Amino acid sequence: MKNRQFKKQDIYWFLFIILLVLVPLIPQVAGNTFIQHVLVLVLLYASMSQAWNIIGGYCGQVSFGHSVFFGIGAYGAGMAVVKFGMTPWPGVIFGAMIAMIVALLISYPCFKLKGHYFAIATFAIVEIFNRLFMVWYWVEGALGLDYPLVDEGWKNFMWYETKIPYYYGALILFVIIFGLVRYIEHNRFGFYLQAVREDQETAESTGINSTLIKMLAMGLSAFLAALCGAFFAQYSLRVDPPMVMCLSISMTFVLVTILGGTGTFLGPLLGAMILIPLQEYTRVLWGGLGSGIDLILFGILIVLIMVRQPKGIMGIMNEIIKFQKNRKNKIISESWEKD
Amino acid sequence: MTMFLQVTIDGLLTGMIYALVASGLSLIWGVMDVLNFAHGEFLMIGMYVSYWLGFLMDIDPLISWIASGAFCFIIGILTYKLIIHHCLSGPPLSALLATFGLAMILKNIALNRFSPNFRILTHTILGGKKIILGDLVLALPQLIAGVFALIVVFIIYLIIKRTRLGWAIQATAMDKEAAELMGIKTEWIFAFVFGLGGICVGIAGGLLPSYLAVHPEVGSLFSLIAFVAVAMGGFGSIPGALLAALCIGLAESLGGFYIAPVFKYVVVFGLYLVVVMFRPKGLFGW
Amino acid sequence: MGKRLGGAKLALLEVKGISKNFGSLLANDDISFDVKEGSIVGLIGPNGAGKTTLFNCITGIYKANKGTVKFLEHNITNLPPYRVARLGAVRTFQIVHTLKEMSVFDNIMIGAYLRESNSERADKIAEDCLNICYLKEVKNKRAGDLTIGLKKRLELARALATGPKLLMLDECMAGLTSTEVKESVELIKNLKNKGITFLIVEHIMEAIMPIADNIVVLDSGIKIAEDKPEIIIRNEKVIEAYFGQKFSKRLQKKGGENTND
Numbered sequence A: 001m002k003n004r005q006f007k008k009q010d011i012y013w014f015l016f017i018i019l020l021v022l023v024p025l026i027p028q029v030a031g032n033t034f035i036q037h038v039l040v041l042v043l044l045y046a047s048m049s050q051a052w053n054i055i056g057g058y059c060g061q062v063s064f065g066h067s068v069f070f071g072i073g074a075y076g077a078g079m080a081v082v083k084f085g086m087t088p089w090p091g092v093i094f095g096a097m098i099a100m101i102v103a104l105l106i107s108y109p110c111f112k113l114k115g116h117y118f119a120i121a122t123f124a125i126v127e128i129f130n131r132l133f134m135v136w137y138w139v140e141g142a143l144g145l146d147y148p149l150v151d152e153g154w155k156n157f158m159w160y161e162t163k164i165p166y167y168y169g170a171l172i173l174f175v176i177i178f179g180l181v182r183y184i185e186h187n188r189f190g191f192y193l194q195a196v197r198e199d200q201e202t203a204e205s206t207g208i209n210s211t212l213i214k215m216l217a218m219g220l221s222a223f224l225a226a227l228c229g230a231f232f233a234q235y236s237l238r239v240d241p242p243m244v245m246c247l248s249i250s251m252t253f254v255l256v257t258i259l260g261g262t263g264t265f266l267g268p269l270l271g272a273m274i275l276i277p278l279q280e281y282t283r284v285l286w287g288g289l290g291s292g293i294d295l296i297l298f299g300i301l302i303v304l305i306m307v308r309q310p311k312g313i314m315g316i317m318n319e320i321i322k323f324q325k326n327r328k329n330k331i332i333s334e335s336w337e338k339d
Numbered sequence B: 001m002t003m004f005l006q007v008t009i010d011g012l013l014t015g016m017i018y019a020l021v022a023s024g025l026s027l028i029w030g031v032m033d034v035l036n037f038a039h040g041e042f043l044m045i046g047m048y049v050s051y052w053l054g055f056l057m058d059i060d061p062l063i064s065w066i067a068s069g070a071f072c073f074i075i076g077i078l079t080y081k082l083i084i085h086h087c088l089s090g091p092p093l094s095a096l097l098a099t100f101g102l103a104m105i106l107k108n109i110a111l112n113r114f115s116p117n118f119r120i121l122t123h124t125i126l127g128g129k130k131i132i133l134g135d136l137v138l139a140l141p142q143l144i145a146g147v148f149a150l151i152v153v154f155i156i157y158l159i160i161k162r163t164r165l166g167w168a169i170q171a172t173a174m175d176k177e178a179a180e181l182m183g184i185k186t187e188w189i190f191a192f193v194f195g196l197g198g199i200c201v202g203i204a205g206g207l208l209p210s211y212l213a214v215h216p217e218v219g220s221l222f223s224l225i226a227f228v229a230v231a232m233g234g235f236g237s238i239p240g241a242l243l244a245a246l247c248i249g250l251a252e253s254l255g256g257f258y259i260a261p262v263f264k265y266v267v268v269f270g271l272y273l274v275v276v277m278f279r280p281k282g283l284f285g286w
Numbered sequence C: 001m002g003k004r005l006g007g008a009k010l011a012l013l014e015v016k017g018i019s020k021n022f023g024s025l026l027a028n029d030d031i032s033f034d035v036k037e038g039s040i041v042g043l044i045g046p047n048g049a050g051k052t053t054l055f056n057c058i059t060g061i062y063k064a065n066k067g068t069v070k071f072l073e074h075n076i077t078n079l080p081p082y083r084v085a086r087l088g089a090v091r092t093f094q095i096v097h098t099l100k101e102m103s104v105f106d107n108i109m110i111g112a113y114l115r116e117s118n119s120e121r122a123d124k125i126a127e128d129c130l131n132i133c134y135l136k137e138v139k140n141k142r143a144g145d146l147t148i149g150l151k152k153r154l155e156l157a158r159a160l161a162t163g164p165k166l167l168m169l170d171e172c173m174a175g176l177t178s179t180e181v182k183e184s185v186e187l188i189k190n191l192k193n194k195g196i197t198f199l200i201v202e203h204i205m206e207a208i209m210p211i212a213d214n215i216v217v218l219d220s221g222i223k224i225a226e227d228k229p230e231i232i233i234r235n236e237k238v239i240e241a242y243f244g245q246k247f248s249k250r251l252q253k254k255g256g257e258n259t260n261d
Helices: A007-024 A033-058 A067-082 A089-110 A115-135 A164-185 A189-199 A200-205 A208-238 A247-260 A268-286 A295-308 A313-338 B002-033 B040-056 B061-087 B095-112 B140-162 B164-172 B178-181 B186-210 B218-233 B240-261 B261-278 C049-057 C082-085 C104-115 C119-132 C149-163 C178-193 C236-243 C246-261
Strands: B128-131 B136-139 C011-022 C027-038 C039-042 C066-072 C089-091 C165-168 C195-202 C214-219 C222-227
Touching: A007 A164, A007 C119, A033 A164, A033 A189, A033 A208, A033 A247, A033 A268, A067 A089, A067 A115, A067 A208, A067 A247, A089 A115, A089 A208, A089 B218, A089 C039, A115 A247, A115 B218, A115 B261, A164 A189, A164 A208, A189 A208, A189 C104, A200 A208, A200 A295, A200 C082, A247 A268, A247 A295, A247 A313, A268 A295, A268 A313, A295 B095, A295 C011, B002 B040, B002 B136, B002 B140, B002 B164, B002 B218, B002 B240, B040 B095, B040 B140, B040 B186, B040 B218, B061 B095, B095 B218, B128 B140, B136 B140, B140 B164, B140 B186, B140 B240, B164 B178, B164 B186, B178 B186, B186 C039, B218 B240, B218 B261, B240 C178, C011 C049, C011 C195, C027 C039, C027 C049, C027 C066, C027 C195, C027 C214, C027 C222, C039 C049, C049 C082, C049 C089, C049 C165, C049 C195, C082 C089, C089 C178, C104 C119, C104 C149, C119 C149, C119 C178, C149 C165, C149 C178, C214 C236, C222 C236
Parallel strands: C039 C195, C039 C214, C089 C165, C165 C195
Antiparallel strands: B128 B136, C011 C027, C011 C066, C214 C222
């Protein structure tokens, strides 16, 4: 990471990314809502996975419980609209704050656990929240919250006829989260996250309060995850526990990041760009009613990645770069030998 | 009072099955530090094998457990050789996530081939029979399954503790390199242990279809409960897994009856969190 | 910075009566000594003497059962490791711990960020430490890929970047070639001239004896001697600790015979 080149390189990256996402939009203005849907989901999952990446990738604390924060955010927005008849925005903020507080409360004891014990604790927490929300009367339990018809627009953050404003909303979320992570990556907090991941004892001996770092990362990650959840609620127009607060959603965030490359800036985006179209297209083509082929493919992809290149797409790209370098060096040295 | 006893016994019997499933997982975790996410799906496979043998060829679970066990043994070894072996050289969680992928594959193949329908064997030797002790009703299939599961756990424990093979396994679990220096073929041990995990779950799966419905999702919850049992008991410890599994069976049963059925698993997972707060490495972990 | 009593230098680190046991094993038994500001103190003793345990008690990785440690007038006994490091007492590890996936430069940056939260200034500090420790050539290499000699130098560079007042080095010469040892010794001498105080655990005598101002000797958890290097090497208890009773007696007899001839 080169700090001094931070500003120049990043302008390129952001221009590139914005270009990348604006271009597909042009033919879609004509109205293929399915592609718009896929694009919205790609941006949403990329954002969500990047939020997870902060604590799971950069800081190395692999949590399978992020669906709790996602769900709290979703319920925040949902309750505001359904129960209180307001715009979702107060619910979004409130949900994010609650998610952050919950994160800090449960992570503090959990960080005393090591390795698989920690991972299992995070499963346990998701399952507990899932069950509790299923029976919690105030949030309509298993029935869930169904959105009423309201005026379209940014005030209510809901549209019915078209997905394009959702797309721009997702883009804004994406830019916020990715921008934040990019900033962190080049500053002390980002370095400290990685130090804690690499070797906690060494980090401590260099003056890093690892517990504090982990808590901050968890809190931030939870806050951002809740924002994504709120967006999801506004997009789906419905919130219930199996949709937003379950283990499979948690696993998806983890898998997207791992597929792209944990602890890397582009990993979550790359992972989402591959996985979400795969998920959505196979579901449409073969998923049907429970034929499961889409998930079989998903499963095969995961196994292949974990066996072949656990560092994900970024890992594969680095391998290719190294291979090219070695080939170049070989060619150069061979040409010297000839002389 | 009788209700309490009834619920307790039901819980213990369930716990014994959990114990068998958890023992296999505990071995795998203890020896190679891998959390087998597909463990529940292996159980599902064992159950389907037993079901189809019963349904198509009228073979009773009391016999078909042998086939289930053997089939899952092979699946375990294949899983190790084809997948886990390659993941061990990578980052720690890659094996776990690979097994997650495998679980997805297995579950959805079952879904695709066998449909999501719940299936149960209706004409088994033990099916529907009960033993009545005063006010207590003990369903025979559950009773035999539970007791048999307990015996298998005990046998496995004896193998680990008393045989040369078991010592080789323990040595590999404690220090792989040192074991190799002593001439132990650790690769073979790893594969065998994974297969052994498969046997545990295959035998459990073999007995269940006489009273528990088979369907593609049946493995998922068993997986989670097995994880919790193993972690609560302490990884690598079979007595720990047994004790924890029994506690979980009880918690599930008592919690479900006295609080509310939907809270069954809140109690179970909550129990895990409580135990692990006081003993971060489980009850008997090292 | 503290008073100077009659020209005597301030004791930067005061270890008083540190005892640490693991069950029935008494690893450190009532160990006391001072490290004066600007000096190099060597901590030697046979394997298992309790040197690393002592380090761990001082830096907060272990909780000492008895005794106190004062650093710069602060009582640092039982403070968590990161607090000790922030006060200016930084250590390296016997088994070298680099942050493997990060580059050499980023490793040093972690140290630099302790005293400088601004990225650009931390960058400069890291660059300086990189050069002081002769690591310029491997600046962007992955830390896990370095040889052990370079890894040890990286640990030193990282510790240096934190701007320490006291550097505690735990067997930083182990595994180095004799050239590398000489380079490290030169480095330590340069840093001493820049005002850094050293407490060094070492086995390689030709590295520590020539540069130390004071030597503390541990054996089986007890401090058996503390003096200047030239006196320590003649200390009977020290010789016995390293060579055993029989052999040291034989040595002395031989020495006696030689002087008689």
